[in-house]
Amino acid sequence: MTTLTKSAEIEAFLDKIAGIDNDAGVGSRRTKEIVRKIVGDLFDTIDRFDVSENEFWHALNFVAGGAPEFGLWAAGLGFERFLDIRADIKDRAAGIPEGTPRTIEGPLYVAGAPLVESGARIDDGSDPSETLIMHGYVRDVAGHPIPGAIVDVWHANTKGNYSFFDPSQSDFNMRRRVKATQDGRYEFRSIVPSGYSVPPGGSTDLLLRAVGRHGIRPAHIHFFISAPGYRHLTTQINIEGDPYIFDDFAYATNENLIPHVVHQDDPAKIHAAGLNSPYADIAFDFTLPPAAKADDESLSTRQRALAG
Structure with a gap:
């Protein structure tokens, strides 16, 4: 065998x-x-x-x-x-029902991000990148909405840096726990992130270079999705069009996790969104299978950074 x-x-x-x-x-x-x-x-x-x-x-x-x-x-x-x-x-x-594909967490999560309502802005406005509005629904495998599901989101700025690890950024910049509405809908506003590379000259960079590899990740947004009675999901989406999207040093790309990015330039839609310039729009739904046991609802016990 x-x-x-x-x-x-x-x-x-x-x-x-x-x-x-x-x-x-x-x-x-x-x-x-x-x-x-x-x-x-x-x-x-x-x-x-x-x-x-x-x-x-x-x-x-x-x-x-x-x-x-x-x-x-x-x-x-x-x-x-x-x-x-x-x-x-x-x-x-x-025989566990299929939900949204899992993919890696990465090392840059920080526990304790503020809990906000759907529709909140999660960046501090200091990065002049294109505005991003991301939205969708959290549903069970039968397609029913999951009221109050938590969409824990974190991503980099346009320099590829994450708050907490980058002291120049404000606390929890581009990090929030977004609470879905009663009909399972979530939405947040931020900026379109960039990818990043491992620290130049660091141990990871030296090892990868020694085997002829690079240490670059495509632009992406991380998520934990959770709700009582459902399996905890660790996943991320890639930003469509990134040149490294299928050459990720961390092997996290999944074709089912590359939503279409609409670069919205319709004046009426820009005005309806309360903006003054074109923005990027991403629609993406998350699906959670039911938890078979209590541990299914929780994060692994991997060591993580804790702000404060």
Whole structure:
């Protein structure tokens, strides 16, 4: 019987992670082979011992000892994506109804963002980028609205920087928990974000360069979606048209998570939105399966930043 880590999908994924599929002569072949072996063995350990998400993050936090870039290593070496692949396989085997696809959390979430009503603005106005209005519904798998669902959203500015980690930004800039209405509708206003790269010259950057890879993420917006009685969702959308959308160093892109961006320039619609200039409009609905057990409703116990 073929194990998951010996499947063609994961073998190809490991080749991509280690840069072995790059035949342009970039990077050290020896380093690529060592990285592939290490990551492959860790993938196999996760699969063989059925390592849970909580166990993985506890172990990583222990090894990291607070090192600031281990979250980037986990994304760039494919561990977060691998955990998602395994979770998806388990869900299918258990017959769990399909909801909005999960994808990686990344290392830049900050707990404690203010809770606001649907329609709130979540940026502080300091970044002159194009205004974004994002809206949609949170529904169950039968299509019924989920009243009061929480849409926890965070994203970067046009420099690719996140508040809290970028001290030049105000507290919780572009971070909010948006409460959906009774009919499950959510809306927030912000700016269109940019992608970012790992810190130049940092440990992640040096490792990726050694295997001939870059450390760039396409523009994206992160979400936690939650409601009592439903499975907690960790996901993100990509901003349509970004040149790195299918070349994400963190492997988070999903074709079902790339909503169309309407660049609205109709004067009547601009006026109706209370704006004075064209804006970007994104409509996207989230679907949550029911929780089978209490733990399904909660975040993993991964270590996260806490403001304050």
